[in-house]
Amino acid sequence: KNQVEQSPQSLIILEGKNCTLQCNYTVSPFSNLRWYKQDTGRGPVSLTIMTFSENTKSNGRYTATLDADTKQSSLHITASQLSDSASYICVVGLYSGGGADGLTFGKGTHLIIQP
Amino acid sequence: DSGVTQTPKHLITATGQRVTLRCSPRSGDLSVYWYQQSLDQGLQFLIQYYNGEERAKGNILERFSAQQFPDLHSELNLSSLELGDSALYFCASSVEGTKGRNTIYFGEGSWLTVV
Numbered sequence: 001k002n003q004v005e006q007s008p009q010s011l012i013i014l015e016g017k018n019c020t021l022q023c024n025y026t027v028s029p030f031s032n033l034r035w036y037k038q039d040t041g042r043g044p045v046s047l048t049i050m051t052f053s054e055n056t057k058s059n060g061r062y063t064a065t066l067d068a069d070t071k072q073s074s075l076h077i078t079a080s081q082l083s084d085s086a087s088y089i090c091v092v093g094l095y096s097g098g099g100a101d102g103l104t105f106g107k108g109t110h111l112i113i114q115p
Numbered sequence: 116d117s118g119v120t121q122t123p124k125h126l127i128t129a130t131g132q133r134v135t136l137r138c139s140p141r142s143g144d145l146s147v148y149w150y151q152q153s154l155d156q157g158l159q160f161l162i163q164y165y166n167g168e169e170r171a172k173g174n175i176l177e178r179f180s181a182q183q184f185p186d187l188h189s190e191l192n193l194s195s196l197e198l199g200d201s202a203l204y205f206c207a208s209s210v211e212g213t214k215g216r217n218t219i220y221f222g223e224g225s226w227l228t229v230v
Contacts, residue, residue, distance in 0.1 A: 032216065043117060043205055043221035044158070051216060089158070102171060103219075107157040 002027040004092050004106035012112045017080055021109045023073040023090030031095035035064050035075050038087045038108065047075070047088075077111075085113045118142065119222035121206050127228045133194040136225045140187055140208030146170070147189040148207040148219065149181055158205065164189055165211075196229045203227075 004025045013019050025033070032051050036044035048057040048064040050073075057064050061078045077084055087108040094102040118141035128134055140147050149161040151174075160173035164183035175181075178196075183189040193200060207221045 034219075036221075041203070041224075041226075043119070043207075043223045045117070046218050046220070049216045049218065102173075103160065105158045105160070 002092070002094060002102075002104045004090055004104050006088075006090050006106040006109050008109060009107070010110040010112070012114060013080055015080055015082055015113050015115050018076065018078050019080060019111065021075045021077075021088050021090075021111070023075070023106055025071050025073070025090070025092045025104070025106075027071075027092040027094050027104050029095040030068060030071075031093035033064075033066055033073050034091040034093070034103075035062070035073075036089040036091060038089055040086070044089060080113045082113050082115060085111060087111070117220040117222060119206055119208050119220050121204075121222035121225050123225060124223065125226045125228075127230060128196060130196055130198060130229055132196050132229075133192065134196065134227065136191040136193070136204055136206070136227075138189045138191070138206030138208075138222060140189070140206075141220055144208035144210055144220070145187065146209045146211060147183055147187070148209075149175075149189070149191050150205040150207065150221075151202045152205060152224075153199075153202040161191070193227070198229050201227060201229045 007022045034049045035047040038044040050066045063076045066073045089108040090106040120139040122137045145166045148163045150158045161175040163171040181191045203224045205224045209219045
């Protein structure tokens with residue numbers, strides 16, 4: 001069964017600190033891995049997208065890594081800001097040769113940045 | 116602003132009723148997706164349309180139906196509503212499917228409360 005597990009479920013850190021969020025998946029065959037940021041009550045916003053051949057992708061203070069061999073990904077946030085408080089969702093894309101494509105969503109890590 | 120427009124933003128209705136949620140995808144995007152997000156739950160994929168045709172089906176109830184029109188806007192119809200249908204419904208769009216680096220853009224969601 002295709003699954004995406006994220007850890008921790010929630011995290012509280014002080015403003016200015018760094019943090020790393022984890023994502024493990026069992027989706028196969030793999031197509032891509034995406035990280036989204038979702039503010040409470042808002043739509044998810046894409047942070048990074050990585051395919052099989054990529055092992056790191058940055059977007060400002062966000063850096064995602066991918067290890068396709070171990071089926072793990074991480075999202076590192078540097079010098080956190082209050083506006084980083086949100087849920088971060090790991091999404092893995094399933095490769096489908098000729099028909100519908102599918103995404104498997106993790107339940108997200110709820111990150112709170114405290115001043 | 117993702118470019119994906121959803122209406123209405125909020126909706127309160129009684130059990131047993133029927134509602135229609137509307138989505139206008141980003142200009143040029145051919146794929147439209149519908150997702151349901153209940154309180155403290157991850158995003159659940161409901162259905163995908165590509166250029167007017169159903170492409171993939173997820174955990175969509177028989178009471179729910181959707182369609183994509185020739186102008187590419189989409190509607191999600193929810194009927195015989197139950198209390199458990201209360202959720203945030205997201206529409207998303209992309210140029211093609213979910214393969215590769217194809218970015219998927221989410222709307223701000225429609226909050227449905229069934230009382």
